Amino acid sequence: MKDLFSQSPDGGTQTLDQQILALFRAKPGGVVSGEELSGVLQVSRTAVWKHIKGLKALGYRIEAVPSQGYRLVAAPDLLIPEEIAAALVTRRIGRRVISFRETDSTNEVAFRLAEEGAEEGTVVVAEAQRRGKGRLGRRWESPTGVNLYCSVILRPPLLPVKAPQLTFLSAVAVARAITATTPLHPFIKWPNDLLINGRKVAGLLNEMSSETEKVNFIILGIGVNINMRRDQFPADLRHPATSLFLEGGEEVSRLAFARALLEALDALYDAYLVDGYGPVRKEWLALSNVLGKRVRVTFQESETVGVAEGIDEDGALLLQLADGRVERVLAGDVTILQAKG
């Protein structure tokens, strides 16, 4: 974990950095004396100074105010636990956050942590990914500092065959977060792409460790293009891609987006554990861009054409074929052919 940025401690307690930031934020004007910091936190003035220096290194603008102490002038839009946790209201998700400057893949880190027993709701985020993973072995472009790359560990009491339901849940959560932080209208393209104006803005890669009759854990992998510029997209993308910035015309706070996403996930997952898949499916269907349309689904060498009628309990896309039969499609890439006549 050499590229580790910062992580919240196990068990939901606050780090010293988080406590210092909380003290700054509780003060109108944001000035706190070294003496007060040292007294409240029960550490030496030298330790306080060391932590202030560490926060500056993370991108916090903290000024010395002669004979008064320190003032917090600005906080960075960095996806670190100190900031994500500061205003997060969730029950399970994000109680522990682990942030990286850069990592191979947040899904890989989360998978390893889950195997080692990390608790449900643990979140792994990174400013950049060296080998960001897309679905079906594809690459996910992960330039530094402009987007959100995060992975959430869940341990639902499910049969493995029901796991795709959580893919739909995470798509709905991303749509909610977009709606909460921008004026944009997202659509979901089955199974797990988020589109704005027909261009892909987010993707989901959910991975699972399971036995035949039991889910060990699921990793919800979520990549959202937030402030990515046109020239940061590779030229050879197979589908048009975009970012919230490109569609909405203004920058979006990555932190605000991350908090909105984790809160949406938390609320949806909470409801899912009580009420099941029904409400998620209903919201997903309302956000879908394919219902009632004629689509072609390609997967490896096969191709199916039909009118999209819905999704079933197992997440399969239901396609009405030309002969009237309904086929369950379990995987593939969807192309919309035309609106149904």
Add this chain to the structure above:
Amino acid sequence: MKDLFSQSPDGGTQTLDQQILALFRAKPGGVVSGEELSGVLQVSRTAVWKHIKGLKALGYRIEAVPSQGYRLVAAPDLLIPEEIAAALVTRRIGRRVISFRETDSTNEVAFRLAEEGAEEGTVVVAEAQRRGKGRLGRRWESPTGVNLYCSVILRPPLLPVKAPQLTFLSAVAVARAITATTPLHPFIKWPNDLLINGRKVAGLLNEMSSETEKVNFIILGIGVNINMRRDQFPADLRHPATSLFLEGGEEVSRLAFARALLEALDALYDAYLVDGYGPVRKEWLALSNVLGKRVRVTFQESETVGVAEGIDEDGALLLQLADGRVERVLAGDVTILQAKG
């Protein structure tokens, strides 16, 4: 891997130990001179002597024959690559074998190796397991030196929803291995227990790493009670258990069984990749002890009673209920209530 016994090298080449054993076995009478060993293997006499000593430590009986060399008198019934590989005829499975004196769980080791990229067909075996895993979080009794505990890494090009098909494939392979090495008649109890005379003799625990639309790898975990004695079973087992020895009245060579199992798995998997699930399903149904019988399936708090009609593409047990409807049961414990009238 401190309890590692022995492992075959990557890429299917032979260890020096394996080459030495092959030379012994090629000789009628089994006597080979130190000079010949040294010459053929291109190592010093001292190195030969060191390896002979190592083989003795593994349990081989090798005698010095004055002025002639060494004689291999007996090989141990140990589940080590030197022996398993010696007479194994397979295409994929068992080309690499990793053996442990003792390990927590062969499935855990295999899962970790698969994550690190171990090739399809890699086999992990152990003489004993400290925390042998049964299905649904249960324990699998794993005393030392009497049974077979092994895990096989597969990387099938499958949708995750089809993965239970490989559970049935491994059940059929165990049945074939029992039939090949004993006069006993095994039955399969859905989903994955092997029974002889109504008592459980083997269990399967298959684990998977997957994405929504892709299997990363599957671990076939197989535990077979081979020469286990009555007093080695715990008193509190929920179902009656047995061993091949207890049912057949004589010891079974664990090595012969392991080879028969790996060969059966290899042949079945090879056919599965070409011909699909049909032949496996047919053989499974012929071995099933529930078809046409009234059974109760309990899972967590739910219970379903019906007449077992078969298994479907996804491995679900098809139960005809009292009202004539057919229910798909995805998980649970089966109790046979009575033969259908």
